[in-house]
Amino acid sequence: MGSTAVPQPGLERMVPFPGHPLVVGVVPGQDPLVVRTAASLARALGGVRVAFAYVDTSRYVVEERADGTVRHAPIDPDGVDDAWEGVEAGLRAALAARLREDALDWDLRYLAGRPDRALTHLARAVDASAIVVGTRATGSGRHLRDLLEDSVAAHLSHHQHRPVITVPLAVVDWREIRAPWGR
Template sequence: MGAVGPRVGALLAYVDGSRYPGEEHPDGTVEHEAIDPDGVDDSWRDRSRAIEAALARTLAGADVPWHFRYLAGRVDRSLTHLARAVDAAGFVVGTRAPGPGARVRELVEGSVAVHLSHHQHRPVLVVPVQVVDWKAGAARGTTG
């Protein structure tokens, strides 16, 4: 028998803040409910299918196995639970889309990457959503 190498793969997740987590399962999946108990909101099912389909198109032909989880509640807590459930090696998170709205939202809610790095032991890699050409910004006299 050969040696077993490290696990390689990606577990991609979307956290819906308009829903709250109910029962959390050992595989990282979560049963969740709408925050409004009187409203019937099944749009999350369509959103989940659309996200998974977009990921399948984007990752078609990728040589890395991947799985998708639709989570609910606070982003940092949901991702930490998922990572603990599947014994993830670390996190890769994107930055917020640029703009004043994103800055205000981050000021109020805080950064997911910062929350993750302060509340669990796994490494957190932050990847920019948009490429910034610093040379072009400097030439125009702007710094970001």
């Protein structure tokens, strides 16, 4: 079996920031700091379009379309199939409220599957210059290794060529992180 080289980041693959949209990962109930940071960055880049995206991990992709949208279906065939519409409507309303005073060109894409793959597909489809995501709030029992393994930002930064802008939503006191050998 021959192996093909994975395309690597490089100057020839760089997407210029001005004139190219941002892709922003959002989740219900997320701290408004992610949306506000993305809006501020979009204005600083000359008012570029912002493609907000929610990735529903309880659904899978049936078809990826060239515009970055997907046709999706529930992983559980016995589950209620229309619950996602309420999530989408709630996200759209929350974004509209947070962006009410911004003259920002934006839309929301409801995606499915693995968040890193879905955001990468959307970024390719809209020719985004960067992807913006927030960190997850740390739980009291979580260790640094757990955070890194589950981090969408970390997966994105290692599996596609666009810059990933990570908005910190919680910080960890370095004095509280114990080395694995010190437990």
